[in-house]
Amino acid sequence: MSLETQCQEAIFSYANADTQRNAALTGEHKEYVLLVLQLLRDAYRDQKAAGATEFQVPTQTAEYLTEQSPW
Numbered sequence: 417m418s419l420e421t422q423c424q425e426a427i428f429s430y431a432n433a434d435t436q437r438n439a440a441l442t443g444e445h446k447e448y449v450l451l452v453l454q455l456l457r458d459a460y461r462d463q464k465a466a467g468a469t470e471f472q473v474p475t476q477t478a479e480y481l482t483e484q485s486p487w
Contacts (some may be wrong), residue, residue, distance in 0.1 A: 422471035423460040427452060430481050445453050453479060 430452045431439070439449040447486050463471060 419460065419468060419471050423456060426471060426473050427456050430456070430485070448484060448486050449465055451484060453482065 431445075431449045435445060437448055439446040440445045456473065459474055459477060460471060
């Protein structure tokens with residue numbers, strides 16, 4: 417599985433496709449969805465630049481996203 421696919425799965429674990437669509441269409445939980453996308457995409461770019469072969473959600477990021485989760 418590629419680094420990109422692993423990052424996408426991590427994003428879906430915090431904000432699944434339905435949640436992302438609802439945020440885009442109605443604004444429901446939009447701030448949280450955008451936070452998930454921004455933090456995990458940044459982590460992906462950093463890991464890719466470092467030559468990682470496996471995507472890992474940084475511990476601080478995981479804890480923060482869990483704390484901020486609206487559900």
